[in-house]
Amino acid sequence: MVESDGVAKAFAGDRRAGDPAQALTAILQTQYLRYLIIASWALGLLGTVAWWQAMIWFVVTLAAGSIRGVVEHKLSHRVDVGWGMVFPAVATITTAAWAAAPLMAWFSNSAFGQTLAVALIISGYVLVFAQLRNSPRQAVIISSPYGAAACIILFSLWGTPQFWSMLAVLPFTMACLFVLVTMTMLRERRIDAFQAHQAHLIEELEAARDKADAANDAKSNFLGVISHELRTPMNGVLGAAQLLSATRLEATQREYLSIIRNSGDNLLSLLNDILDMTKIEAGKMTFEVVDIVVDDLQRRISGPFEAQAEAKGLTFVSELEGDIPAVVRGDPLRVCQVVQNLLSNAVKFTDVGEIRYVVRGRRISDRRVGFEFCVTDSGAGISPTDLERLFQPFTQVDASSTRRFGGTGLGLTIARRMANIMGGDISVDSSVGHGSSFTLTVEAEVVEWSRRVSIERVETEIECGESLRVLVVEDHPVNRMILEAWMSTASHVTATAENGQLSLEAASEQQFDLIIMDVNMPVMDGLTATRRIREGQGLNAETPIVVLSASARSEDHQAGLDAGADAYLTKPIDFGALAEMMSRVPGGREAVGRAMPPASEQSVAA
Numbered sequence: 001m002v003e004s005d006g007v008a009k010a011f012a013g014d015r016r017a018g019d020p021a022q023a024l025t026a027i028l029q030t031q032y033l034r035y036l037i038i039a040s041w042a043l044g045l046l047g048t049v050a051w052w053q054a055m056i057w058f059v060v061t062l063a064a065g066s067i068r069g070v071v072e073h074k075l076s077h078r079v080d081v082g083w084g085m086v087f088p089a090v091a092t093i094t095t096a097a098w099a100a101a102p103l104m105a106w107f108s109n110s111a112f113g114q115t116l117a118v119a120l121i122i123s124g125y126v127l128v129f130a131q132l133r134n135s136p137r138q139a140v141i142i143s144s145p146y147g148a149a150a151c152i153i154l155f156s157l158w159g160t161p162q163f164w165s166m167l168a169v170l171p172f173t174m175a176c177l178f179v180l181v182t183m184t185m186l187r188e189r190r191i192d193a194f195q196a197h198q199a200h201l202i203e204e205l206e207a208a209r210d211k212a213d214a215a216n217d218a219k220s221n222f223l224g225v226i227s228h229e230l231r232t233p234m235n236g237v238l239g240a241a242q243l244l245s246a247t248r249l250e251a252t253q254r255e256y257l258s259i260i261r262n263s264g265d266n267l268l269s270l271l272n273d274i275l276d277m278t279k280i281e282a283g284k285m286t287f288e289v290v291d292i293v294v295d296d297l298q299r300r301i302s303g304p305f306e307a308q309a310e311a312k313g314l315t316f317v318s319e320l321e322g323d324i325p326a327v328v329r330g331d332p333l334r335v336c337q338v339v340q341n342l343l344s345n346a347v348k349f350t351d352v353g354e355i356r357y358v359v360r361g362r363r364i365s366d367r368r369v370g371f372e373f374c375v376t377d378s379g380a381g382i383s384p385t386d387l388e389r390l391f392q393p394f395t396q397v398d399a400s401s402t403r404r405f406g407g408t409g410l411g412l413t414i415a416r417r418m419a420n421i422m423g424g425d426i427s428v429d430s431s432v433g434h435g436s437s438f439t440l441t442v443e444a445e446v447v448e449w450s451r452r453v454s455i456e457r458v459e460t461e462i463e464c465g466e467s468l469r470v471l472v473v474e475d476h477p478v479n480r481m482i483l484e485a486w487m488s489t490a491s492h493v494t495a496t497a498e499n500g501q502l503s504l505e506a507a508s509e510q511q512f513d514l515i516i517m518d519v520n521m522p523v524m525d526g527l528t529a530t531r532r533i534r535e536g537q538g539l540n541a542e543t544p545i546v547v548l549s550a551s552a553r554s555e556d557h558q559a560g561l562d563a564g565a566d567a568y569l570t571k572p573i574d575f576g577a578l579a580e581m582m583s584r585v586p587g588g589r590e591a592v593g594r595a596m597p598p599a600s601e602q603s604v605a606a
Helices: 017-026 033-045 051-078 087-108 113-131 135-140 142-157 162-245 251-281 294-311 331-348 384-388 401-404 411-421 477-489 500-509 528-535 554-562 577-582 589-595 597-603
Strands: 292-293 315-324 327-330 354-365 368-377 425-432 435-448 471-473 493-497 515-518 545-549 567-570
Touching: 033 051, 033 113, 033 142, 087 135, 087 142, 087 545, 113 135, 113 162, 113 327, 135 142, 135 162, 142 162, 162 251, 162 477, 251 401, 251 597, 292 331, 292 545, 294 315, 294 331, 294 425, 331 368, 331 411, 368 554, 384 471, 411 425, 411 435, 471 477, 471 500, 477 493, 493 500, 500 515, 500 528, 500 597, 515 528, 528 545, 554 567, 567 577
Parallel strands: 315 354, 471 493, 471 515, 515 545, 545 567
Antiparallel strands: 292 327, 327 435, 354 368, 368 435, 425 435
């Protein structure tokens, strides 16, 4: 009566295979319940017949149930093909074994036998119709042995007063079964309607998700293009400003030039914030794991802000407390980016008083340390209401600060998300009128605990008297002009090409000491041209190549290195980094590659 193996997976959601399929699906949804019911019926028979009779019925019915289970499993793989009346026939034959139980009880000499027989017949009908609620026709066929048993019992009462009493039970039983089937079918229809509506909603949500993903991808691609398009003209502005600063200028002209450079730097900072936010949202923010000398990291973080604080008349205090290891492993750029954002805000929003930067170390184990980078200022402080929205993107706690200081309101949002990605967090404690304290907590792997003797770095100054032959490949005329002008001031000889194709022609005709290759150009891009130069056997197959990219993404920089370049520079060009790189050119490709800073550091320097 009830399936033994819960194999309804083959029929999940299949409502089109016909009534037999629905019937078998309903039966297969119960696991081993059939045998439990057989055992309970056998126990009931023990109260009315001899034990050996109940045992014979139990064994026969159990065997019939097992045979039916095997047939159901085989038929479950043929639902789509169709298997006619095989299932109802097998189920009806096995049900006949069940129907023998009420007959055995009825014709026993037990006073309780007739009552048990009526109960077994009614429960048998209920079991069949409950399981086959999706297929009433199958239920009528399969339950026919119970009908036959009821007829036998009824005819055995012919001519007795009990005949009419028994006959009156039949309409009552049929009415109950009709109500059961009707209510079940109504419920199934409501469930089907709900599931159809739910499926429709899921389809709409998936379509909306796909549209949102497409819009997000389009946004990321758009920002990548904008990165290039904005950095290219900014390279011209800031590059020209750097060249202009090396000339003789009046005080007023130098002031105007300072405004140009500061404004350009601010625009570049805003662009970097937006790109960082986009990469974090897209899950493409990359983190490097390298050895970090803690003392060097401390100087690198605090150095730029000591002068800024002094310029505003503020006291800047930097301290180390607790167990501070000498060398740890982590991403120095991202730690600097987060902590320097906190220091920048502290200096920006503090007019009088002190800026205190404290790094606390806490030994977790021999190979693990916990850091707290705490930045405390004596500014105006932040109210509890403003603290709740402090880390929301594009938000500043004081609307007037946008006009006074500028900014996108993305700095703290990016800082906290970067801290979360590194496994840490940023907390804030502030009171109005008494200042604020921001704390970055993060853990790191310890490389060395003991402090090493600091070895002074020896800077080897290479004489600039040696003139280099440089091929500048750049499609933007302003950028070419700035690079040529800078090269000429350093006594280098330059040749130019407007695209990758022209660079190949120039490289095939003349030997160069260095090639500076822009990435995005018409006709042929810089990566293709770089690969062509490396693959050929021309004059410049082993000439150092520096790719020039307007993109701040590390994956774009890596693409240049994979194409055969030895180093990269990010627009706007840092001429100090370019000068350092050119000083290594006499050492060949390997020396230029060693001089290249990490990709993430180049992005920030740009």
